[in-house]
Amino acid sequence: MKAGIYDPYLDTLGGGERYMMTVADCLNKNGYQVDVFWKDESIKRKIKERLNIKVERINFTPETFNSSGYDLIFFLSDGSIPFLTAKRNILHFQVPFHGVDGRKLLNRIKLRRINHVVCNSFFTKKFIDQEYGVNSKVIYPPVAVDSFKPLKKENLIIFVGRFTDLLHNKRQDILIEIFKKMKIKDWKLMIVGGDEEGKRYVADLKKKARGFPIEIITNPRFNDLKHFYGQAKIFWTAAGFGVDEEKEPEKTEHFGITTVEAMSAGCVPVVIKKGGQPEIVSEGRNGLLWTSEEELREKTLRIINNQSEWLKLSKAAQKKANDFSEKRFCQELRRLTE
Known part of the structure; x- marks a missing residue:
């Protein structure tokens, strides 16, 4: 099985990046071959030093993000809704976006391809559900x-x-x-x-x-x-x-x-x-x-x-x-x- 991870903020190495890299690690342990879309592979060393997450078995690919050909995509949103084409698609929100026209027609069409919307807290969920008209799940962040x-x-x-x-x-x-x-x-x-x-x-x-x-x-x-x-x-x-x-x-x-x-x-x-x-x-x-x-x-x-x-x-x-x-x-x- 093949999984892809997309985090546009990976080089900030904050709590959200710990979340996404732990997703990669968990999926790898569950039998997935994991690709992280990122332009610079030197990020692996920084992840190890700053976040203490082992990513040796994770592939970092400089390719432009493309969800086709994957069994699973886990995508961190910047407020926009991506068009995802993997067999299973998970959209993740870490920021309580609001006032971004989340329920516009194009977003509603894209959301039909999303299997799950996941938030990092019930605080975030409240705003995401209101803004995008979804019923998201909460998975609290992983802490070592x-x-x-x-x-x-x-x-x-x-x-x-x-x-x-x-x-x-x-x-x-x-x-x-x-x-x-x-x-x-x-x-x-x-x-x-x-x-x-x-x-x-x-x-x-x-x-x-x-x-x-x-x-x-x-x-x-x-x-x-x-x-x-x-x-x-x-x-x-x-x-x-x-x-x-x-x-x-x-x-x-x-x-x-x-x-x-x-x-x-x-x-x-x-x-x-x-x-x-x-x-x-x-x-x-x-x-x-x-x-x-x-x-x-x-x-x-x-x-x-x-x-x-x-x-x-x-x-x-x-x-x-x-x-x-x-x-x-x-x-x-x-x-x-x-």
Whole structure:
């Protein structure tokens, strides 16, 4: 059997790319010969270093995307609907597109060739179903939860996510400003992520952080990332801050893979109550949710000053993270493709 994978954003090496490359790996393990359509085979080395996904048995082809001749196509949409001609066709959405004329006649015709529409969260699903008139399935992203373990914890708050000041801005600037105002004695903030889309943004963040116990790390290897998570006590997010998520859902965190990674390493998530984050974190059970700067400061200080609450939430976070394992993902994908 032959499967093809298409991801137009593969070189960003973010959470969405982990999703797509895990699809490739799972299909390969299920007996498929897998082709990934990408122009530069050097991406294989970067996938191994940054995402820790083995792609040695996956073929990366520079050919222009063509779905004919395949038993299965798994296609990541950029908002458009492709015309797919494989025996089975799966269309995947990771962004809650809206206002793109999704129900126009041509799209309805193309969707007749699609066997399944898959979203990465119920948050994304709500907007995709409304926009395109479909009933999509949700398969939560795969997280390598077994790769992350708590180490000797330090007084460290961490955020992990790509650097960009474009559509998917993670609002690292807000986290830096809030941390500076808090003036927490003997604590450090670490901001980590890929900078392929945001080198100027990183330079600006470094200026904002100058003179404070704030470290900004770009393009870490996977082993380094594991170490950072293992040391940190608290995980922050702010994507979607100041945004009306009903009007601009694309500016939120649509799921939150790095939140789950951090939880599996024993970090307590204190994350913004936007997008897909509430599907991962339950208030007071396995983490904390915030909606204002004041609430983020208050809840962070609360667990800093209450070791027993931090420990309870840390253990619960590790347990919850297992719900998003790669094993679970491959099982759900297999049921979809059988």
